[in-house]
Amino acid sequence: MLLPKYSALPSQFQNDEVKKYYDILSKKKADLFFKRLFDLFFSIVLIIVLALPMIVIAVLVKKDSDGPVFFRQRRVTVGGKIFKIFKFRTMCVNDNSKNSQVTSGNDSRITKVGHVLRKYRLDELPQVFNVLSGDMTFVGTRPEVERYVEKYTPEMYATLLMPAGVTSLTSIQFRNEEEILNNADDVEKAYIEEVLPQKMSFNLNYIEKFNFFYDIYIMILTVVKVGT
Numbered sequence: 740m741l742l743p744k745y746s747a748l749p750s751q752f753q754n755d756e757v758k759k760y761y762d763i764l765s766k767k768k769a770d771l772f773f774k775r776l777f778d779l780f781f782s783i784v785l786i787i788v789l790a791l792p793m794i795v796i797a798v799l800v801k802k803d804s805d806g807p808v809f810f811r812q813r814r815v816t817v818g819g820k821i822f823k824i825f826k827f828r829t830m831c832v833n834d835n836s837k838n839s840q841v842t843s844g845n846d847s848r849i850t851k852v853g854h855v856l857r858k859y860r861l862d863e864l865p866q867v868f869n870v871l872s873g874d875m876t877f878v879g880t881r882p883e884v885e886r887y888v889e890k891y892t893p894e895m896y897a898t899l900l901m902p903a904g905v906t907s908l909t910s911i912q913f914r915n916e917e918e919i920l921n922n923a924d925d926v927e928k929a930y931i932e933e934v935l936p937q938k939m940s941f942n943l944n945y946i947e948k949f950n951f952f953y954d955i956y957i958m959i960l961t962v963v964k965v966g967t
Contacts, residue, residue: 740775740876740902742768749819756894760946764900770951771901774876777951782871793864796827796856803852806832809865814882816903819896822874824882824903825865829853846917857917860965866905878954879904880942890931891939898942901949906961909941914964 742764745753764771797808810828813821830848849857856862869875875882882903904910913919916934923929 740771740778740873742771742900743818747818751893752819752896752899754893754896756892757897757900760897760943761900763947764949767949770949773951774878774954775873777954778870778873778876781877782867785867786871789864789867796861796864799852800827800829800850800856804831804850810862813885814903815885815888815899816874816882817899817901819888819899820874821885822869822872822882822903824875825868827856827862827865829856829862860914863905870905874902875905876902877905878907878957880907880945881910881938887931887935890935894943895939897946898939900946906957907942908945908957908960909938911957911961911964912941913938 742761745758745761748757800808806828808828810826810830811823812826814824816822829850830846830853831850853862866875870877879901880898880903888899913934919934920926920929
């Protein structure tokens with residue numbers, strides 16, 4: 740994985756706060772290279788290994804409720820690039836009862852199969868294709884939708900110096916995020932004003948500590964913590 744040239748980054752990225760993290764990553768080019776090499780190799784292996792389980796999940800999603808098997812949504816990745824993330828659909832389609840793009844644990848839009856997939860993060864499995872394409876990496880900041888990226892502080896843009904991640908220490912820390920938002924009167928406001936700043940703090944700390952073996956540790960920790 741190559742670090743984008745600082746001068747080629749969008750104008751909102753070119754500030755003193757982001758430059759601090761850019762300089763940190765510029766000294767870790769070997770780790771970034773092996774990170775991308777690992778992403779390529781492991782994503783291919785997982786696509787082969789998970790092919791049958793993903794077919795089974797696809798059938799269950801289709802039988803559980805009307806609508807497509809996959810959920811695709813515009814998200815933001817490295818350098819502010821827009822891509823479409825792949826997930827198994829876990830919510831009812833054509834439900835306009837809520838406009839928020841974050842969900843709480845008691846959200847009525849979540850299907851029966853969707854509850855199980857979300858609990859064990861199985862809805863994230865198709866993201867191996869996003870990793871293979873380079874839009875995502877196995878460990879990194881979870882990709883946000885554009886409307887939340889627009890709420891970023893100047894420092895938060897540093898989290899977009901690397902591709903969006905499938906998992907991270909932030910994901911582990913906030914793995915019960917939906918339950919955290921259960922009691923919020925305004926889920927979207929609570930996410931933007933309370934949850935997002937906390938998550939970004941963890942993500943920025945990851946950049947400071949980043950190295951290839953730290954990524955491996957986070958991946959192992961993710962497997963251990965899933966479902967707990």
